[in-house]
Amino acid sequence: MNQTLITELEKITGRDGVLSTPEDLAVYSYDGTFAEHRPDVVVLPRTTEQVSQVVRLAAREHIPVVTRGMGSGLAAASVPFCGGITLSMTRMNRILEIDEVNATAHVEAGIVTADLQTAVEKVGLFYPPDPSSIKHSTIGGNIACNAGGPRCLKYGVTGDYVLGLTVVLADGNILRTGGKLIKDVVGYDMNALLTGSEGTLGIITKALLRLVAKPICARTALVEFSDLDDASRTVNAILSAGIVPATIELMDETAIACIEEALHFGLPLDVEATLLIETDGTDEGTVVREIEAAAKICRECGARQVRVAKDEAERSNLWKARRSVSPALARKAPNKLGEDITVPRSAIPEAIRQLKGVSAKYGLPIVIFGHAGDGNLHPNILFDKHDPDQWQKVEQMVTEEFEIALRLGGTLSGEHGVGALKRPYLEQALGPVSTGIQKRIKQALDPLNILNPGKVFPD
Amino acid sequence: MNQTLITELEKITGRDGVLSTPEDLAVYSYDGTFAEHRPDVVVLPRTTEQVSQVVRLAAREHIPVVTRGMGSGLAAASVPFCGGITLSMTRMNRILEIDEVNATAHVEAGIVTADLQTAVEKVGLFYPPDPSSIKHSTIGGNIACNAGGPRCLKYGVTGDYVLGLTVVLADGNILRTGGKLIKDVVGYDMNALLTGSEGTLGIITKALLRLVAKPICARTALVEFSDLDDASRTVNAILSAGIVPATIELMDETAIACIEEALHFGLPLDVEATLLIETDGTDEGTVVREIEAAAKICRECGARQVRVAKDEAERSNLWKARRSVSPALARKAPNKLGEDITVPRSAIPEAIRQLKGVSAKYGLPIVIFGHAGDGNLHPNILFDKHDPDQWQKVEQMVTEEFEIALRLGGTLSGEHGVGALKRPYLEQALGPVSTGIQKRIKQALDPLNILNPGKVFPD
Numbered sequence: 001m002n003q004t005l006i007t008e009l010e011k012i013t014g015r016d017g018v019l020s021t022p023e024d025l026a027v028y029s030y031d032g033t034f035a036e037h038r039p040d041v042v043v044l045p046r047t048t049e050q051v052s053q054v055v056r057l058a059a060r061e062h063i064p065v066v067t068r069g070m071g072s073g074l075a076a077a078s079v080p081f082c083g084g085i086t087l088s089m090t091r092m093n094r095i096l097e098i099d100e101v102n103a104t105a106h107v108e109a110g111i112v113t114a115d116l117q118t119a120v121e122k123v124g125l126f127y128p129p130d131p132s133s134i135k136h137s138t139i140g141g142n143i144a145c146n147a148g149g150p151r152c153l154k155y156g157v158t159g160d161y162v163l164g165l166t167v168v169l170a171d172g173n174i175l176r177t178g179g180k181l182i183k184d185v186v187g188y189d190m191n192a193l194l195t196g197s198e199g200t201l202g203i204i205t206k207a208l209l210r211l212v213a214k215p216i217c218a219r220t221a222l223v224e225f226s227d228l229d230d231a232s233r234t235v236n237a238i239l240s241a242g243i244v245p246a247t248i249e250l251m252d253e254t255a256i257a258c259i260e261e262a263l264h265f266g267l268p269l270d271v272e273a274t275l276l277i278e279t280d281g282t283d284e285g286t287v288v289r290e291i292e293a294a295a296k297i298c299r300e301c302g303a304r305q306v307r308v309a310k311d312e313a314e315r316s317n318l319w320k321a322r323r324s325v326s327p328a329l330a331r332k333a334p335n336k337l338g339e340d341i342t343v344p345r346s347a348i349p350e351a352i353r354q355l356k357g358v359s360a361k362y363g364l365p366i367v368i369f370g371h372a373g374d375g376n377l378h379p380n381i382l383f384d385k386h387d388p389d390q391w392q393k394v395e396q397m398v399t400e401e402f403e404i405a406l407r408l409g410g411t412l413s414g415e416h417g418v419g420a421l422k423r424p425y426l427e428q429a430l431g432p433v434s435t436g437i438q439k440r441i442k443q444a445l446d447p448l449n450i451l452n453p454g455k456v457f458p459d
Numbered sequence: 460m461n462q463t464l465i466t467e468l469e470k471i472t473g474r475d476g477v478l479s480t481p482e483d484l485a486v487y488s489y490d491g492t493f494a495e496h497r498p499d500v501v502v503l504p505r506t507t508e509q510v511s512q513v514v515r516l517a518a519r520e521h522i523p524v525v526t527r528g529m530g531s532g533l534a535a536a537s538v539p540f541c542g543g544i545t546l547s548m549t550r551m552n553r554i555l556e557i558d559e560v561n562a563t564a565h566v567e568a569g570i571v572t573a574d575l576q577t578a579v580e581k582v583g584l585f586y587p588p589d590p591s592s593i594k595h596s597t598i599g600g601n602i603a604c605n606a607g608g609p610r611c612l613k614y615g616v617t618g619d620y621v622l623g624l625t626v627v628l629a630d631g632n633i634l635r636t637g638g639k640l641i642k643d644v645v646g647y648d649m650n651a652l653l654t655g656s657e658g659t660l661g662i663i664t665k666a667l668l669r670l671v672a673k674p675i676c677a678r679t680a681l682v683e684f685s686d687l688d689d690a691s692r693t694v695n696a697i698l699s700a701g702i703v704p705a706t707i708e709l710m711d712e713t714a715i716a717c718i719e720e721a722l723h724f725g726l727p728l729d730v731e732a733t734l735l736i737e738t739d740g741t742d743e744g745t746v747v748r749e750i751e752a753a754a755k756i757c758r759e760c761g762a763r764q765v766r767v768a769k770d771e772a773e774r775s776n777l778w779k780a781r782r783s784v785s786p787a788l789a790r791k792a793p794n795k796l797g798e799d800i801t802v803p804r805s806a807i808p809e810a811i812r813q814l815k816g817v818s819a820k821y822g823l824p825i826v827i828f829g830h831a832g833d834g835n836l837h838p839n840i841l842f843d844k845h846d847p848d849q850w851q852k853v854e855q856m857v858t859e860e861f862e863i864a865l866r867l868g869g870t871l872s873g874e875h876g877v878g879a880l881k882r883p884y885l886e887q888a889l890g891p892v893s894t895g896i897q898k899r900i901k902q903a904l905d906p907l908n909i910l911n912p913g914k915v916f917p918d
Contacts, residue, residue, distance in 0.1 A: 101695050101805040124699065146644045157642060160619075175892045180803035182833040183616060183873035185605045185655045186881070186888050187915065188897050192651030196644045213701035236560050240583065242672035242741025282701025283752070286745045293742070344639035346560040374641040414642035422645070429645050433634045437904055438647050444903035445896055456646065 001040040005061065009043055009085075012053045017044045017091075028068065028086045032133070034337075034385065035076035035420060039066065039086035046091050048166055048174060048205040055203065055450075056172035058085055064453050067199045069110060069138030073145060074338065075419025077198045081454050089140050092205060095119055102180045103211040104163060109140025109204045116209075126214040128155035131415065132326075140204045146196035148415030150247040153373035154280075155212070157415070159195040164208035167194055170201075170446035178208060193441075198417050199452040201445045218246065218280035219291035220315045221308040223298045224271045228252065230302035231273040232349045235372045237297045238277070243290050249276040249322055250372035252352055254359075258367050262328035265321050271304060275372060276322050325369050333365070333382035337394055339401050343410030345375045354404045355379050361400075362393045376414035399425075418456045427458055460499040464520065468502055468544075471512045476503045476550075487527065487545045491592070493796075493844065494535035494879060498525065498545035505550050507625055507633060507664040514662065514909075515631035517544055523912050526658045528569060528597030532604060533797065534878025536657045541912050548599050551664060554578055561639045562670040563622060568599025568663045575668075585673040587614035590874065591785075599663045605655035607874030609706040612832035613739075614671070616874070618654040623667035626653055629660075629905035637667060652900075657876050658911040660904045677705065677739035678750035679774045680767040682757045683730045687711065689761035690732040691808045694831045696756045697736070702749050708735040709831035711811055713818075714784055717826050721787035724780050730763060734831060735781050784828050792824070792841035796853055798860050802869030804834045813863045814838045820859075821852045835873035858884075877915045886917055 001020065009018045019025070019042040029038040040063075045051045058065045064084030071078055080086050089110035096106040100123050107116055114135045117127050130149035131137060137147070143165070147158045164178030177190040194201055225231040235248055251259075251274050260267045267274070275298070279290035295306045309315035329336045343351045352368055355377075359366040370377035381397055383390040402412050402425050412422045412429050427435045439457055442449075460479065468477045478484070478501040488497040499522075504510045517524045523543030530537055539545050548569035555565040559582050566575055573594045576586050589608035590596060596606070605618045623637030636649040653660055684690040694707055710718075710733050719726045726733070734757070738749035754765045768774035788795045802810045811827055814836075818825040829836035840856055842849040861871050861884050871881045871888050886894045898916055901908075 099803075099805075100699075102803045103695075103698065146648075148642055152642065159648070169892070169896065173892050175896065176890065177893060179868050179870065181801050181868075181870060181873075182804075183607055183611065183801050183830075183835050184870050185872050185874060185876050186870045187877065187885060187893065188660075188900060189605075189618070189648075189651045189655055190893060190897070192648045193900075196648055201647075213699055215701065236562075239562065240559075240672055242674065283745075283748060285748060286742075289742060289744060342640050342642050344558075344561045345641075346558075371642075376642050409638050409640075411638065411640060411643050411645045413644050414640075415644060417644050418646065426646060431635065433628070433632045434636060434646065434649060436632075437628065437634065438649070440903040441647060441652075441900055444899040 006041060008057060009041065009054065013043055013045055013050050017046065028088060029079070031071045031073040031076055031078050033074060033076045033421060035079045037079050037081045038083070039080040040083045042086045042088055044088045044091045048168065051087065051168045051203055051205050052172045052174055054085065054087065055168050055170065058450050059171055059448055062448055062450065064450055066452050067203045069141030070112070070136045072133040072137045073141065073419060074340065074416040075413070075421050077145065077417055077419030077452070077455055079420060081420060087203065089138060096206070098123060098125070099180065100125065104180050105209045105211055106206065107139055107209065108206055110138050113137055113139055113142055120211055121214055124214050125211040127161065127209060127211055129158045129161060139207055143195050143204055143207055144198050145415070145417040148371070148376065150249055150371055153248055153371065154244045154246040159192060161210045162191045162195050162207060163210050165191055165194055165204055166206035167202035167204050170448065170451050175202060180208065196417065198419060198456055200442055200456055201451065213282055215280040216282050217284045217287050218278055218315070219287050219308065220276065220278045220318050221291055221295055221306055222318045223275045223277060223303045224268050224305045225273045225302065226271055226304050227302060228272040228352060229349045231275055234275065234298050234301040234303065236345060237301055238294050239373065241293065241297060243294050245277050245290070245294060246280045247276065247278040248373035250370055251322065251325065252368040254365065254367045255325055255369040258332055259321055259324050259328045262331040263324050267321060276318060329367060329380055329382060333384060335385040336380045336382050337398065338378050338380040339398060340376070340378060340413045340416040341401060341405035341410055342374065342376045342414035343405055343408045347408040347410065348372060348375060348377065351377060351404055351408055355401065358397050358400045362397050364390065364393055364397065374414060375410065420455055423456055423458050426456065465500060467516060468500065468513065472502055472504055472509050476505065487547060488538070490530045490532040490535055490537050492533060492535045492880060494538045496538050496540045497542070498539040499542045501545045501547055503547050503550045507627065510546065510627045510662055510664050511631045511633055513544065513546065514627050514629065517909050518630055518907055521907055521909065523909055525911050526662045528600030529571070529595045531592040531596045532600065532878060533799070533875040534872070534880050536604065536876055536878030536911065536914055538879060540879060546662065548597060555665070557582060557584070558639065559584065563639050564668045564670055565665065566598055566668065567665055569597050572596055572598055572601055579670055580673055583673050584670040586620065586668060586670055588617045588620060598666055602654050602663055602666055603657050604874070604876040607830070607835065609708055609830055612707055612830065613703045613705045618651060620669045621650045621654050621666060622669050624650055624653055624663055625665035626661035626663050629907065629910050634661060639667065655876065657878060657915055659901055659915055660910065672741055674739040675741050676743045676746050677737055677774070678746050678767065679735065679737045679777050680750055680754055680765055681777045682734045682736060682762045683727050683764045684732045684761065685730055685763050686761060687731040687811060688808045690734055693734065693757050693760040693762065695804060696760055697753050698832065700752065700756060702753050704736050704749070704753060705739045706735065706737040707832035708781055709829055710781065710784065711827040713824065713826045714828040717791055718780055718783050718787045721790040722783050726780060735777060788826060788839055788841060792843065794844040795839045795841050796857065797837050797839040798857060799835070799837060799872045799875040800860060800864035800869055801833065801835045801873035802864055802867045806867040806869065807831060807834060807836065810836060810863055810867055814860065817856050817859045821856050823849065823852055823856065833873060834869065879914055882915055882917050885915065
């Protein structure tokens with residue numbers, strides 16, 4: 001990028017807000033995937049007004065603007081393949097207000113989600129969405145991807161907590177949406193349109209979030225099933241009974257074996273699936289009744305063993321197994337590629353069977369776990385990236401994973417987004433009519449195509 | 460409309476699907492408001508394909524298409540002020556599938572919401588949204604307005620239950636969105652964009668709806684407050700305690716007096732507000748604990764009396780009072796104009812005080828009730844439409860009601876929509892930037908402006 005533009009950017013943000021050495025650019029060239037590309041310049045704004053000025057400059061010069069939080073995305077949405085400006089939101093990380101009466105938090109987009117949670121929990125409130133990146137990913141990034149997490153079964157996804165946004169549009173104008181309002185049907189739902197738009201329609205600089213009362217207790221059960229179908233039936237039976245656990249996490253036999261091999265938790269190796277079920281709430285009696293009712297349903301549906309944690313130590317131990325999946329995968333193979341397909345809940349057993357078929361066909365392990373209550377599965381292919389034959393196989397396997405999801409009435413992503421990696425499959429998932437009108441919306445809001453170009457939509 | 464076009468329409472739907480006598484047109488000239496205008500022709504399609512063909516004809520001829528369900532809307536969104544084609548969806552009223560395992564219902568847009576509810580409740584499932592028009596309004600209309608209702612506090616609004624839509628776009632193309640998926644972040648959230656778009660972006664012909672387990676018990680309490688502020692504090696205290704009742708309905712002293720005067724229920728005339736609180740669920744123990752905990756909080760917050768219904772008969776009696784508001788209003792004055800403002804929950808007392816100020820200023824009664832948990836108030840102005848002086852006052856009063864909502868951080872509508880009646884206030888509510896990009900979205904999806912022209916947006 002030429003020095004004149006860099007000087008102009010420095011005038012907007014101050015000199016410490018602009019990075020352009022090769023070393024600095026390298027830091028901002030990747031996300032949580034294997035993809036990598038350097039921006040021409042990194043800008044670290046401190047205010048919405050600065051973002052607006054940067055975008056006006058970018059619009060004038062037709063330079064791409066790729067916004068990123070902490071770069072933990074899993075679809076390469078924040079990798080700047082076209083170069084241009086990377087806008088890092090990490091300096092805009094203030095909590096502007098916690099309104100205890102209306103149960104809202106107004107924050108800047110760059111705040112780390114866990115930091116927000118800690119702050120609101122201090123006053124008895126709760127921000128439920130819990131993507132596994134929670135300790136380093138930002139609210140802005142979570143909103144841009146409409147992030148999920150284990151607790152979303154009961155509490156809903158990030159988008160369910162977005163009451164209002166401050167957004168810099170492609171022409172530099174500042175859009176303010178929503179308010180401290182639970183119901184609002186005035187005009188189109190701009191909060192929902194911008195949530196999950198992956199930086200292609202506008203740059204989120206602030207968010208007004210809905211909070212709920214902080215749950216004060218939880219009960220957890222680890223349930224073993226000899227038969228995967230029984231595990232799937234159990235999920236539906238629990239929900240049909242009107243019990244909505246915070247979490248129903250599934251690990252299939254491949255995930256259990258992988259954890260056990262690496263970490264020796266004493267998990268059973270002769271089961272097809274385990275469910276980790278957690279109920280939570282503000283009334284201990286209710287939370288206990290719910291886990292007991294869920295446990296009873298598990299036994300009725302053929303569970304081999306139901307282990308309800310008797311105390312906090314045992315509960316924490318049960319979670320340790322679930323949280324060990326990713327570290328265990330890292331010990332088993334040099335690389336993993338985790339996908340994020342969703343299917344109708346009833347199709348989970350068939351999806352897992354077909355995923356196993358793909359694994360057998362290509363001779364690479366696929367480890368499967370996910371959010372069973374939501375039908376959201378994370379099949380992780382284990383491989384060695386330095387073996388070109390394996391990498392080629394992985395690419396074919398991913399395509400087959402997507403085909404399985406679509407064939408079963410599912411889709412490409414439940415919580416990671418499309419980014420760059422899934423855009424070749426977008427039209428297959430949505431059909432030409434939907435893809436066409438979504439492109440028209442993109443064109444209407446960003447006619448110069450400067451906001452995160454080359455993402456979400458196929459060319 | 461000329462006979463050639465009518466013949467063409469008849470070829471699409473059959474002769475019984477096209478109405479054009481003045482008597483028939485009159486039937487389709489109004490909704491739930493005072494507005495009225497005849498369409499040039501009424502078409503009653505039976506399939507999505509027929510709707511598509513009608514829209515292609517309309518696009519070719521640049522004729523407006525106004526879609527309506529049962530015409531119970533409260534913002535004149537389905538009144539065809541520009542004439543043209545009124546598309547009545549009432550013949551598309553089939554249930555296509557109830558999927559008990561995935562807890563979904565696939566229905567045609569013209570099904571009456573209560574009919575859907577009855578059908579799914581037969582298999583132990585539940586479609587929660589409950590607009591007061593539920594016995595005659597349609598799912599398509601509910602989605603087009605993102606309808607709410609008393610139960611939305613716990614269960615969310617109509618949009619929270621939309622998993623997928625079949626929509627005829629302005630060029631006649633058929634768009635299919637979503638699926639039996641709880642989580643889906645592939646592309647923009649088209650379900651959310653279309654929900655609440657009031658027929659301006661596309662014509663909803665089918666909907667795939669999320670269902671939940673049917674609650675099997677409920678407990679209800681009527682709570683009297685001498686002081687409106689105490690009632691408001693109580694709402695926040697209940698929610699802060701982690702109790703989420705299905706319903707927290709507020710009636711202020713004007714509503715209580717109005718019911719009492721007309722129907723002699725024995726309600727107290729010396730209180731400033733009552734709250735009707737209902738808890739529900741699938742576990743009776745929990746439901747009882749919740750209403751008891753809520754009742755305790757009411758007493759702690761200064762309630763004068765808390766009356767928890769001891770049995771179903773008493774419960775039904777408590778609801779009778781709330782449901783009598785509208786009939787009671789009808790007995791008190793020849794006409795009423797009910798608005799639908801929302802404010803942050805904390806601003807409810809101030810909103811009510813300012814609404815009373817408007818009533819005093821113009822000398823016409825405003826009766827106030829609403830969904831206190833959501834901050835959604837229905838101030839009803841009582842008047843005589845045949846008195847031109849009163850009608851002029853009503854128009855000024857409505858403007859002041861909107862100004863109050865906006866001044867307190869609220870907005871024009873929580874569940875009725877903008878339609879024709881609130882479009883003069885839209886830009887004041889949303890600001891020019893938001894209004895501008897929403898118009899661009901409308902323009903991108905309906906370049907000829909044939910879908911419900913003259914609604915939502917100011918010219």
